[in-house]
Amino acid sequence: MEINTKKIIDEIKKINNEYHFFNHIVDKKDSSKIKFLVSVKDCICTKEIPTTSGSRILDGYTPRFDATCVKRIKKAGGRIIGKTAMDVFGFGSFCVNVGLDKKIPLNPFDKKRCCGGSSGGAAGFTQKFSELTKEFSVGHIALGESTGGSIACPASFCGVAGLTPTYGRVSRYGQIDYASSMDKIGVIAKTVKECAEMLEIIAGADNKDATCVDKKKNFVKALKDVSKKNLKGMKIGLIKEGFGKGVDPEVEKVVKEAVKKLNLDVEEVSLPLTTKYGVSVYYLLAMTEASTNLAKLCGLRYGQESSVEGVSFNDYFTKIRSKHFNKEAKRRIIIGTFARMAGFRDAYYIKAAKVRTLIIEEYKKLFKRYDILISPSMPITAPTFTEIEKLTPLQNYMMDILTAGPNLAGLPHLTIPCKKFSTKGLPIGMLLIGDHFNEKAILQVGDYYEGLKDE
Amino acid sequence: MKLDKKQLQKIAANARLELSNKEIDEFLPQLQEVLDLFSVLDRINTDKVKPSFQPIQIEDVMREDKIKDCLTKEEVFFSVKNKQDSFFKGPKAV
Numbered sequence: 094m095e096i097n098t099k100k101i102i103d104e105i106k107k108i109n110n111e112y113h114f115f116n117h118i119v120d121k122k123d124s125s126k127i128k129f130l131v132s133v134k135d136c137i138c139t140k141e142i143p144t145t146s147g148s149r150i151l152d153g154y155t156p157r158f159d160a161t162c163v164k165r166i167k168k169a170g171g172r173i174i175g176k177t178a179m180d181v182f183g184f185g186s187f188c189v190n191v192g193l194d195k196k197i198p199l200n201p202f203d204k205k206r207c208c209g210g211s212s213g214g215a216a217g218f219t220q221k222f223s224e225l226t227k228e229f230s231v232g233h234i235a236l237g238e239s240t241g242g243s244i245a246c247p248a249s250f251c252g253v254a255g256l257t258p259t260y261g262r263v264s265r266y267g268q269i270d271y272a273s274s275m276d277k278i279g280v281i282a283k284t285v286k287e288c289a290e291m292l293e294i295i296a297g298a299d300n301k302d303a304t305c306v307d308k309k310k311n312f313v314k315a316l317k318d319v320s321k322k323n324l325k326g327m328k329i330g331l332i333k334e335g336f337g338k339g340v341d342p343e344v345e346k347v348v349k350e351a352v353k354k355l356n357l358d359v360e361e362v363s364l365p366l367t368t369k370y371g372v373s374v375y376y377l378l379a380m381t382e383a384s385t386n387l388a389k390l391c392g393l394r395y396g397q398e399s400s401v402e403g404v405s406f407n408d409y410f411t412k413i414r415s416k417h418f419n420k421e422a423k424r425r426i427i428i429g430t431f432a433r434m435a436g437f438r439d440a441y442y443i444k445a446a447k448v449r450t451l452i453i454e455e456y457k458k459l460f461k462r463y464d465i466l467i468s469p470s471m472p473i474t475a476p477t478f479t480e481i482e483k484l485t486p487l488q489n490y491m492m493d494i495l496t497a498g499p500n501l502a503g504l505p506h507l508t509i510p511c512k513k514f515s516t517k518g519l520p521i522g523m524l525l526i527g528d529h530f531n532e533k534a535i536l537q538v539g540d541y542y543e544g545l546k547d548e
Numbered sequence: 549m550k551l552d553k554k555q556l557q558k559i560a561a562n563a564r565l566e567l568s569n570k571e572i573d574e575f576l577p578q579l580q581e582v583l584d585l586f587s588v589l590d591r592i593n594t595d596k597v598k599p600s601f602q603p604i605q606i607e608d609v610m611r612e613d614k615i616k617d618c619l620t621k622e623e624v625f626f627s628v629k630n631k632q633d634s635f636f637k638g639p640k641a642v
Contacts, residue, residue, distance in 0.1 A: 157623035260603050274602050303609040304602070366592075373586050384563060391564065393638050398629045401639045409639035410564045423565055424575060427556070428582060430563040437549075444589050446599030451592070453600060487581045503603025529604055 096231050098123045098172070101130070104225060105174060105218075112204070113196035114218035117143045118175040128170030130233040132219075134212050135176040136183060137236055137278065138267040139163050146269040147179040147211075148192040150417035151396035160267020161302070162236060162278050162295040169294045174233070177214030181422050182383065183240050183271040186492040187481050188213025188247065190421040197478075201251060202519055206475040209250030212237035215281045216247035216255065223253070223283040234291045235281040240271045241375050242496025244279045245508040249470035249522025252510045254539065256280045256288040259530050260503030261306040263292075264299030272382035273304070275375075275500055285509060285539040289313050292532065308530050315533040319541045321356065327464045327534065329355070330362035335468025335495055335524075347521045348469045351511040355542055362466065366455045367498040370448050375497035376490055377432055377445035384429025387422070390414065424486060453502045460528035465535055468495050470508040470522030474515045499526045507535040512547045549587070551580050 102120050109115045116135045119142055133139055136146040138156035140163075145151040163173065178198045180190040188210035191197050198213045200206040201220045208217040215235035222233045237244040239257040248255025257279040265276055280291040289312040298307035331352060336345045352359060392398050392413035399413055418426070432441040459466060472494060481489075499506045508522040515521060523542075525535040553572055556579070560567050567575065621634055630637040 153627055155627060157619055157626055261606070300609050300611055304606050305609075306604065306606075370589060370592065373588055376582070377586055377589075388564075393630065394628065394636055401630050401637055404639050406639050406641045407564065411561075411566050414564050415566045418565070420571070420574075423560075423567070423571070424579065424582075426563050426565060427559050427575070428579060431559045432586075434559070434562070440590075441586060443599055444594060445586075446601055447594035447597040448589055448592055449603075450597050450600040451594070453603060485581060486578045487585060490582070490585075501603065 096127050096229070098127070101229050101231070102174070108218070108221055112199045112201065112217060112221060114178055114198045114214040114221070115175040116145060116147065116178050116195060116214070119173055123172060126170060127172040127231065129172070130174050130231055131166050131171040131236060132174050132177050132215060132233065133163060133236045134215050134238050135179050136238055136269045136271070137163060138269070139173055139176065142173065142176060144176060144269070145192065147181040147195060148417070148419070148422065149194055149397065150390050150414070153397065154395040156267070158267065161264040161299045163267065165295050166236075177212070177218060177235065179214060180211035181419055182269070182387065183211040183238065183243055184421045184425055185210040186242065186246050186489055187476070189478065189481055190419065193417065193419050200475050203475070205477050206519070207250065207478060207481060209247030209471070209475060211243040211247075212239070212281060213247045216251035216253055219253045219281050219283060220251045232287065234287050236278060237281045238268060238276060238278050239500060240275045240277075240379055241493045241500045244281060245470045245496045245506060245522065245524055246492070248281050248508045249510070249520065250475035252520030254282055254285050254288050254510070255508045256292060256532070256536075257500070257506050258292060258296065258532055259505045261304050262296050262308065262505070262530070262532070264302040264305040266299055266301040270386040272379040273386065274382060275379060275503070285507065285536055285543050286316055288507070289316055289536050312532055312536055315537055316540050319537050319544070321541070324357060324537060324541055327357055327538065328462065329357055329359045329538075330459055330463035330466045331359050332466055332468040333361050333363045334365070334368040339494065340469060340472040341474065343515050344469050344471070344473065344521050347511045347513045347515070348523050350513060351523050351542065352467055354512070354545060355538065357538070362459055362463065364455055364459070364498065367452050368494070371452060371498040371501065372491060372494055374445045374448045374452060375493065375501045377441055378449065378501065380425045380429035381432045381442050382429070384426045384433070387426055421486070449501055452498060456498070456502050456504060457528070464527070464531070465538055466526040468524050470524040471495060474517070474519040474521060495524060504529060505532045505535060507539045509539045509542060512545070549583055551576065551583060
């Protein structure tokens with residue numbers, strides 16, 4: 094298809110001046126055949142396109158290779174349009190912890206509100222560009238990444254679909270790691286079908302990633318002729334703890350109405366361990382892994398550098414890291430370093446890993462009986478920046494209460510916007526969680542809900 | 549676990565971070581709050597439980613022991629300032 098990329102890029106720049114969805118826009122002439130446009134979260138390496146994971150410490154780093162998922166997208170006819178804004182290294186639920194000197198993306202429904210994080214730019218731009226798809230005759234899909242909810246949260250706050258696949262479904266080769274046992278590259282798109290199409294392209298074994306598993310795909314095939322008749326017999330568990338205390342009453346009401354609209358076999362289920370310990374386990378393990386992963390960012394080989402003359406070995410690394418990591422990165426590195434120090438490792442890191450086993454077992458027990466589990470994606474709608482400023486770091490972390498569990502258990506989950514909005518006109522997301530490698534079930538129910546008539 | 553200023557500075561030094569006095573004053577109560585959250589894990593018995601360092605079963609990926617192409621020197625040293633004679637140059641260790 095011949096596409097006027099100059100006109101599209103000009104429009105993207107115009108949007109970006111207003112909303113700051115991108116850290117970098119690829120502004121070059123294209124002669125190749127383009128089938129669809131793709132924005133890539135800034136933690137995923139793109140050949141000859143600056144990649145910083147949102148952090149100033151990686152300013153100046155331009156990868157000489159594509160991540161495996163990017164390579165597959167290009168082979169399928171995707172044109173990379175830019176690198177989307179994010180919380181630095183994935184450290185955030187509101188996309189306000191952007192790196193030093195970087196701009197915070199604004200919610201497409203209300204510029205005084207956040208996009209959600211950490212894939213905020215991806216979700217915000219997906220919503221905004223969906224208004225222009227007809228004009229340009231080409232679609233856009235975003236690559237996001239989730240460690241503790243960084244696809245579900247912004248997709249929910251920006252009113253788009255967000256698919257986090259099973260851990261190991263998509264190669265992490267070329268992704269700048271946050272927490273290696275929890276990072277998952279996924280998709281943010283306007284529709285569930287587009288999520289399935291993109292997952293079909295990027296999923297699959299990769300000998301460059303030892304944690305990538307070879308499993309059957311056919312996500313697109315699974316969505317052919319989705320109807321109530323085909324979903325008959327599917328059992329849904331409605332997570333009790335996803336409603337009530339700590340959840341905005343409007344969110345609760347809208348999600349429960351959406352579940353009722355599905356008109357499928359629904360029963361209430363409970364995840365007491367996950368609810369009580371999920372956030373603690375997630376943050377302990379994630380921060381510990383992150384503190385190790387970020388040790389390589391030290392002012393050598395890539396990103397920020399300064400003069401190595403006349404400075405001691407430790408001082409060089411200490412000065413450059415202290416100057417270019419933002420506060421949230423420093424906090425998480427410190428907690429993670431503490432949790433794996435001699436004398437504390439067993440009580441914190443190993444303990445958390447053991448409770449993780451119990452959380453996974455709690456989910457697996459439910460999946461013996463239920464095909465999917467449902468809860469709201471986030472306990473609130475997108476907050477204003479003023480509201481976010483008043484939160485302590487701990488209050489920020491507690492926002493992951495509904496997404497921490499499926500993420501640390503490596504379960505696939507899909508957020509879809511409910512057909513009703515809040516009274517303030519803000520989108521509300523419903524989260525569908527499947528068993529390991531059962532993306533088919535959540536995609537089918539999500540696609541089915543999308544196809545139901547609006548009230 | 550009660551965190552004090554001296555411990556915080558020691559942990560930061562281990563992580564190759566230097567905190568200003570302002571950052572120390574700001575971080576101490578914030579980090580204490582987070583550590584207090586983690587203490588909830590003390591209440592759960594995990595005596596007979598094995599730790600999960602991965603959420604799914606992972607198997608090693610093997611390949612033939614044959615030389616393959618990798619990044620060229622030009623690609624490796626692209627935009628690197630601290631370099632000398634095909635080596636990365638770092639601060640003096642000794």
